[in-house]
Amino acid sequence: MKTVFRRTLPFAFLAPFALAASATLAQTAPPTAEITAPGDTSLTALVDQVQIPYERFTLENGLTTLVHTDRKAPIVGVTVYYRVGSRHEPRGRTGFAHLFEHLMFGGSENVENFDIPLEAAGSTSTNGSTWYDRTNYVETVPTGALDLALFMESDRMGYLLGAVSQEKLDNQRMVVQNEKRQGDNQPYGLVDYLMADGMLPVGHPYRHATIGSMADLEAASLTDVQDWFRSNYGPNNVVLVLAGDIDAATARPMVERWFGAIPRGPEVAEAPGGPVTLAAPVRQVVTDQVPATHIYRTWTGPEMTSPDAIPLTVGMYILGGLASSRLDNAMVRGDEIATSASAYSLGFEKMSQLITMVEVKDGVEPEEAEAKLVAETERLVTEGPTADELERAKTTLIASTVGGLERVGGFGGKGMVLAEGELYTGDADHYRKELEAIAALTPAQVQGALERWLSRPAYTLSVVPGQRTLDGATMGGWGDEDLSPPPAPDARAPVEVTRTAPPREAPPVLPVGELTFPAVEHATLSNGIEVVLARREAVPMVSMTLTFAAGSVVDPADAAGRHETMMDLLTEGTTTRSALDIAIAQEELGSSLSAAAGVETSQVTLTTLTSNLAPSVALMADVTLNPAFRAEDVARVKEQRLAEIAQELASPGSLASKAFMPLIYGADHPYAHASSSGDAAVVEALTPAVLKAEHDRWLRPDLAQITVVGDVSMPELVAALEAGFGGWKAPAAPAPTRHIDAPAPAPHAQIVGVNRPNSPSSYLMLGRVTPLVGEPNGIEVIETANEVLGGGFLSRLMGDLRETKGWTYGIGSSIPAATGQRRFTIATQVQADRTGDSIVAIVDQLKAFPATAPVDPVELQRVTDGNVRGLPNRFETNGQVLGALVSNRVLGRDIRYQAQLPDIYRAMDAAIINAAAADYLTPDNLTIVVVGDRETVAPQLEQLGMEVTWLDAEAL
Template sequence: MKTVFRRSLPFAFLAPFALAACATAQSPAPLAETTAPATPSDSSLTALVDEVQIPYERFTLENGLTTLVHTDRKAPIVGVTVYYRVGSRHEPRGRTGFAHLFEHLMFGGSENVENFDIPLEAAGSTSTNGSTWYDRTNYVETVPTGALDLALFMESDRMGYLLGAVTQEKLDNQRMVVQNEKRQNDNQPYGLLDYLMAEGLLPVGHPYRHDTIGSMADLEAASLTDVQKWFRDNYGPNNVVLVLAGDIDAATARPMVERWFGDIPRGPEVAEAPGGPVTLAAPVERVVTDQVPATQIYRSWTGPEMTDPDAIPVAVGMHILGGLASSRLDNAMVRGDEIATTVSAYALGFEEMSRLVTMVEVKDGVEREAAEAKLVAETERLIAEGPTAAELERAQTSLIASTVGGLERVGGFGGKGMVLAEGELYTGDAEHYRKELEAIAALTPAQVQGALQRWLSRPAYTLSIVPGERKLDGATMGGWGDEDLYPPPAPDARAPVEVTRTAPPREAPPVLPVDELTFPQVERATLSNGIEVVLARRDAVPMVSMTLTFAAGSVVDPVDSAGRHETMMDLLTEGTTSRSALDIAIALEELGSSLSAGAGVETSQVTLTTLTSNLAPSVELMADVTLNPAFRAEDVARVKEQRLAEIAQELASPGSLASKAFMPLIYGEEHPYAHASSSGDPAVVSALTPAALKAEHDRWLRPDLAQITAVGDVSMAELVAALEAGFGDWQPLTSVPPIRYLAAPGPAPRAQIVGVDRPNSPSSYLMLGRLTPLVGEPEGIEVIETANEVLGGGFLSRLNSDLRETKGWTYGIRSGIPAATGQRRFSIATQVQADRTGDSIVAIVDQLKAYPATAPVDPVELQRVTDGNVRNLPNRFETNGQVLGALVSNRLFGRDIRYQAQLPEIYRAMDADALNAAAAEYLVPDNLTIVVVGDRETVAPQLEQLGMDVTWLDAEVL
């Protein structure tokens, strides 16, 4: 499936919810001179920890299957999470990547299920997915309560009745899909990093050395015999943790689990592959050239296993070094000497070891050696001095507070089911997350310093990736590591292997009726300055999320000023007239809040998430950054450098290159949408002045262009009181507010192919589409969007089923008609293996021609995109963030504020004729603009065979 490789802190619970392990640039200010709220006491940290509770019940079947059940009745949904104790570290030499390949195969159907996704999505499942990592393989879905029995049947059939359905054809197809996933990952800037990091830190044969996705040669060697042996050796119920979280209890769950899983026999215990931390004999340095826009330096070590007493203190120490917004590396290298555009430090945890990583992206014009020396010096300074009490308290509060919001999700990646499963699988204790949180709350500076001294004083592996020619081949990397000594394994001979049913047939259970979506009621108020406030009250977690939205966005920039408005929004959190950027960062960390400011295409937003108990001071901070940005010259200079670095990254990314070429072609160079999705024009950004940015702020950030939308555990009276205290003195201007101009006509659609040469690309990025006559949210837009869902709007769409599941040429493909208040476009995007670029374009066009002319919507598709969408609505609005996003969109597009509550009626009114008619009018292949980003030498001959003129653009001038 759409595999996610999980990269995280080593905390089993904190990992899904912890603050991002990278720090943003802030203005310089000594720690001793900052002004911030009082730091939390031990009792307040304990109170935060007490907010994180996942009570559960346990039972174990005779065959060894361990089941944990957590009851959460806030919505009629259940998260199903299945963890197998097998990952890439269990793979033998010559079969790297096999655990991940097998994960893909387990989505291909079983002896009693032709396709796992079709019945689950038809029943209303969301987050139907799986992933593989070094220590485990997992499968997740969140289903309506009435579909739980079906989901358990599916998972049990995958576990006990698989082999009779895995054919050579399926193996060959999923092998190609995984190889294209590898090509796609390798094709990104810094795409070889993981291979290089593992090679430098670990010796050949260490189970954590080879990459989870493996090498091309090993993937090609996997045979059906391997598949059958791997399944029998590793996928027995005694090697599994099943977690059910949500609208379910153990008394109800046990007979269901026994019914479906009880007859599956035990299997062998998974053979362990010990792989603890390794200490290098001496420091190692490596410099690698690649097609990247900036030098990045990584300094890393292996670290302690998950249950080691040092795991928590060393990870918190790394957070202080380069994870906090007020981190040591940020203060020294981004704000202080201003020699880096981005820094980070983090612990990446596995069951038996971890990676401790520091990273610096070097500012243009700075010598790599100088940046590396500063990175070493700041790391050694923290080791020698240890963190201050204030630094530790900020790290403790921010990390623990960030877990509270994660309690909203019962399933999926990062949900409560995953937290319990990982604790049980890795440590034998489903409540291991509590021990981690309690350990964080109890830490002292001396404990953190001691852990850092023990682990970061060892020899480091330093890897520098610098701009230049890519000389390494990702296809040969990721394997065991001794390929230079031994020939690669022989490719799969496709020898006949008996594939027969292993057990009598079983019938899938029916899906019970599903409760209707309960979309929250909405309250309205108006502040004294006229700003309208909308609140949806939800008390699942003691938190509030809110967005201050302005009718602006990057579309307000004229073409000759692209990037001005976004840069202005970036600077809001970089300092106010009374606070430095470091003051802001420290205040947020001590409050356990997050605050961001940025510009989308059609709106500019300041967004706050905070504990309800800290609402008032957090809103005051939100108001300060919105109303009183300082635009100091030094802050402006630094943020401009960071935005220029973002622009350079876009020019190195195949997807961004495709978008930068595609949007002006279909909208026209002068249209507001033409450049609104990019980070701007480097010349424009370089020329920006503090005065110009302040003028931009004063023009667009005004109360008569603002709306406030909030979701969470707060009353309207409490919310209004906090908002009045923060924003009440912000009075409307007497001048007429500016208006976004979005009605510029686009060029007439015409058929054209435009290539962008990106040498050494193992994949080609395709973007196809044209403008539609649709503007804003016309009546019946839901029918058009649902017709597109059949074509390319999801994993089961026709395009994805053809190019990925049947042909194996891509890791995924999507089509859509993105929402907009102006003229909307129809577009298709995918990354395909380079030697199938031309074939993929033909296949996409063929699918467009067939729908609906020769292939109208069939009954299975119709049920999935209508009744299936009705059934999955409760899943789609489970969290505060999901509801907040819906409300903000409703206000932007002029919908009824509770529009989502109307969707069941809208979906049920659709029929096949309506979807076919929409496809025939809006999803046809006429006059497509086709952009291809790839290796011209490989791609050009294929494009010539299509019979269309091809224009090639220079990536440097996009």
């Protein structure tokens, strides 16, 4: 429905690690003395902390249900996995599994729309996704809404076809086609197609893309839909997982009531498709509208249950996933011929993809970078990892799973982990076997697996800057369409659509208890830094943020990017540690440490095991207080920042933002450039002395706050913080201040185009500055009115442009939080030939609310009572609570502001929401930025009756 979800590693907890673009270092350095790990932090102890106990029952129709009890919050994650994905699609019907997933949200015989009643009942994470091996649906609901969620999941499993009309099929077909256009329109957006085509033969079930080809999507008929449903969506092909405030004794009668009468279906036709060894190396070079050359070197690998799966996962992580990985050390921090490098294993049920990638530094010959990539890969294959590398990789991977225990549902939650193990291997405890295998790995096992799989011929793809010569619309299909036509689509004659069973009544939603927002403790360090702690003991981890009143707004217009670059350098070396030392220290501790500048704050953030709190805080303090700004580190980070700036100039969304913000705020306003990566000329000119002065000016204790959430007492926390930060004193000079109260120009209507040739979609950004500053009284009503308009999946803008017209994959509006003057923004990517029509449709929606279309009772209930019901879901994890507390402090709210939200929402009525819309969500004086193909877009914009100014993308 909203995403094509990619399972990146053999176990769902570890997915974030596979996507890290930075990779890593080969040589090792001894850890600094104070980085020692007290307590039992052995790998065995860490694995023992990852437990997801469950009970199982199977209905007579074959539905398998797993129930995991977790009473920490009154919520239940509902996770449904169907044993059908894109690899089961026949020739000529690529993209069909994903298209059908969209249709599953469009209503069933007894439910008009799945999202409306679920969100009204307080559901969050209401979503679905498709991948090669499966289709899944997830929602996390208040305990009192579990019966409703089960009713709805059963209704689309057993009683769908009577509600799927030709109109719904045509609409969702357009939505999916726009999803494809949106993905294809991104820099490197065609790479997945090319890699699959290069590694796999025509007809291999993992070759065609999950999104499919435009021709096949166009060919899908209502008869196809009915046949697909009957063939694949029987309960015997399903794993249902309930995780949270529920037990098997309570769950079983509910599941039997709603699912028991659904008959078994056929078993899903298996589509075997194992790894393929190329007969000889394959090379391909394509030009595209990209900012830098990317080189990909890839192989197919074994299925996820292979004995080699885990050794390969860890080996690829050592090669290009660790912060101290081989590729980063050799190519990014070593020879400095790349701005980023990575390697990972992308695991599927029947095979995997083993992928290495390098982004070539500007001015470096691609042949040199490729040779180094090959050499480092072959060195690891030949020698294997060192014992130290392997232990760090194990610790990092296993420690990361502990945090995954917080979330019961949604993508990546405990329900997903159990469902994938059961579906793919027949063993819901498979994640445990994977973790135990990691803990027991030896260097010889890793080296052996790498040698078996990476010594085979590779497919090498180079994407180089130039004109796009390939058309994504023709890609993603079976692959032999040019040799012979695919099977003809079924005749588009009318297809009978009738109810298949008697009506069923939806169950009532039980009352929801009051939100329990954690208690907050306060302390002050000896140097005056205020500390806030919310103690939560669900997992033995601590997350903390050191927040400075700075951010990218402190850069004047002629210095955009200076502050962000300084923050990037904090983790790149201190006076006693190199970047490699810092990376190794994190890995040994199982910690994650980062530093970055947001728009209005600069933050150093740490997540660590509770048992390693003291040494982790010591590391955090060192990078904050003692950055070295060595010339070689500055040069490397500047190159990476310049690569980010170039990427923004190639990305349609970033181009729109870079044009939009100076237009509405004025070119010299602090907010004008604060949301970008900076100015290339400014970054290029930065020196170590300038960056050190920036650090000393803004990173000082009298501008700092510390916010902590996790399994630690205040005395333990203060002791660790005093040891790390207690001796840090503010300089004698007064603290600097930000000037975000600068006036913005009065809004006025204007259309500005940015030419991006060969764009299948146009990126639209519309909006203006508002008179709202900071957190004014009643801001919640304005934000709630915006939720009706465009602030969620059920908003009016989504309903019109996506669900009714099918012109976009998604659209949203917002009034982002700020301490200065807030803006009102609408953003979407629409099919290019509907650019002008989409602008008209958006303006029409603004005109109608509330003049001719005031908030209706369903909308009112959803954004008031529905939000109250959903609050427990929004603060399930330490990270969610930490984000809330930091925002409260930055914006000057009460520290437990979220606990007040139920009363705030309950006090709202239709009249005040309508009034807020009339005051703040009007179509008056909009700045409209359009990023797209000028040849296609310009005639449409001319029809709007406004003068259009065109900007050069290179000048932004």
